[in-house]
Amino acid sequence: MASITLRNLVKQYGDGFPAVNDVSIDIADGEFIILVGPSGCGKSTLLRMIVGLEDITSGDLLINGERVNEKAPRERNLAMVFQNYALYPHLTVFENIAFPLRLAKHRHSEEEIRRMVTEAARTLELTDHLERKPANLSGGQRQRVAMGRAIVRKADAFLFDEPLSNLDAKLRGQMRSEISQMQRRLGVTSVYVTHDQTEAMTLGDRVAVLKKGVLQQIASPRELYEQPVNLFVAGFIGSPSMNFLPAAVEPDRLRTPVGDIPLAADKLRAAAGRQVVLAGIRPEYFEDAALVDEAKRGHGYAFTAELTHSEWLGNEQYGYISFDPSPEIRRLLENLARDMDAEELRPQIVVTLDAASRIRGGRPAQLWVDTRRVHLFDPETGLNLTRDAEAGQALTAEAEAARKEEINLARERQRVPVQG
Known part of the structure; x- marks a missing residue:
């Protein structure tokens, strides 16, 4: 070793x-x-x-x-x-x-x-x-x-x-x-x-x-x-990829292509001094608003959007929402796609829906997004402005402890003589 x-x-x-x-x-x-x-x-x-x-x-x-x-x-x-x-x-x-x-x-x-x-x-x-x-x-x-x-x-x-x-x-x-x-x-x-x-x-x-x-x-x-450190890591890790929405920073919310999303004060403070950021939201942090538990409804934001189409996979389904970005944001998405060796990052939002959802493409739908899970990225540097480094380190420390325990158990098993 x-x-x-x-x-x-x-x-x-x-x-x-x-x-x-x-x-x-x-x-x-x-x-x-x-x-x-x-x-x-x-x-x-x-x-x-x-x-x-x-x-x-x-x-x-x-x-x-x-x-x-x-x-x-x-x-x-x-x-x-x-x-x-x-x-x-x-x-x-x-x-x-x-x-x-x-x-x-x-x-x-x-x-x-x-x-x-x-x-x-x-x-x-x-x-x-x-x-x-x-x-x-x-x-x-x-x-x-x-x-x-x-x-x-x-x-x-x-x-x-x-x-x-x-x-x-x-x-x-x-x-x-x-x-x-x-x-x-x-x-x-x-x-x-x-x-x-x-x-x-x-x-x-x-x-x-x-x-x-x-x-x-x-x-x-x-x-x-x-807790990805930048746009590249956030976009490369995860399938489907993280959604990136252009957002104008307001005193108490983000103005996005799907409407105004209220955010916690600490997240908005992280974007202070910037007129535009990229809001990163993973597909599973969206839900069919009709299926959201009452206990967590207050931790998010409901909005109306029209899905271009949906894909039913049995255990879950994906919905797709298109938006029209500015030329600057479109260029940013194209550059990020090239960095990730992807054909393109389309100006669209992918949402993961429960298999029981009756939301379908071609008509308005009520969706919900968990605003606690939103990351804000600087479009110029790509840095994650809302990364919680301490929380991230705790996750890696937890994985390290589990690794050591598994290896110790494996080595202990090797020391036990085989019977028969």
């Missing part, structure tokens, strides 16, 4: 472009860190710098407190799990797992190799598949074989480079669960690269969001979701 420290890492290519620009991250022993961001944000480059496949232009990389910038990949004792698993099709599962042990010639006896492979197979629930070939395994089983090679090497950390990107949606969901359970069972430090924010939110203890080589925010998934 290992801690990994990234200290002001920079990767600059010959043309002067910084693919990774001054990134600092402390990864604790046993932590599962996700590097996420759109294509070209530097996440894969950063992973390759950690494993030693990319040179570091400047900054320091430490493994267990030791600087390893100049060490070759084989000297860092890190195991890379690739997108295609890199299994040898002509070898059995046993021989695929044993391969790195056989590479270290004369270091391990046949008896030791068999013992180490058998232990890894038992840990990964591969005991019944040791004589099979990779072609006869499921995607999840192949991933476990790749992990098995890392385990027998006694690697200090696992590095995953978009391992699920070629799988269909159903198999990706199954594999997310398998990888998460394996990581907890083994308690091994893991760094996982993905462009899929769903993977990031479901797998990571903490998630590092990158944009154009610059670290935007690193926090627990819940902190990123509830």
